[in-house]
Amino acid sequence: MLVGDSMNRNQFESLLCLLREGLNDKSRMYEVHGYRISKGRGYYVFKIEDYDCTVEFVRSHFLVKEGIRINARGNSNPTLSIDRIDKSADKWKRADILVFNTGHWWTHGKTARGYVTTQQSSLRCLCSD
Numbered sequence: 001m002l003v004g005d006s007m008n009r010n011q012f013e014s015l016l017c018l019l020r021e022g023l024n025d026k027s028r029m030y031e032v033h034g035y036r037i038s039k040g041r042g043y044y045v046f047k048i049e050d051y052d053c054t055v056e057f058v059r060s061h062f063l064v065k066e067g068i069r070i071n072a073r074g075n076s077n078p079t080l081s082i083d084r085i086d087k088s089a090d091k092w093k094r095a096d097i098l099v100f101n102t103g104h105w106w107t108h109g110k111t112a113r114g115y116v117t118t119q120q121s122s123l124r125c126l127c128s129d
Contacts, residue, residue, distance in 0.1 A: 001095035
């Protein structure tokens with residue numbers, strides 16, 4: 001299972017291409033829900049019958065819950081609740097192998113200005129360049 005953003009979706013697609021090339025009968029690899037890969041959908045399950053396995057992709061920028069916090073000036077700051085798991089977890093919690101990449105490469109400025117929270121406290125995010 002691959003979990004991540006568009007960068008990980010591209011890696012997922014490349015992995016599918018590699019696996020498909022090894023098949024004599026290409027019809028023995030298919031998306032179980034009949035979906036075609038697109039930017040808009042965030043969950044895919046490909047069955048590869050000859051290998052008796054599935055390869056899945058779940059779109060999620062973080063494994064923890066993302067949110068927003070309104071600051072004293074009324075502006076919103078992004079938050080990461082490090083003690084709460086992301087809503088996509090039901091899809092990946094029981095994966096045998098989990099390949100994960102974060103949205104940090106494009107959200108760094110946002111998370112650096114935001115907060116990391118737990119149920120007990122709010123911590124200013126101390127991210128370095």
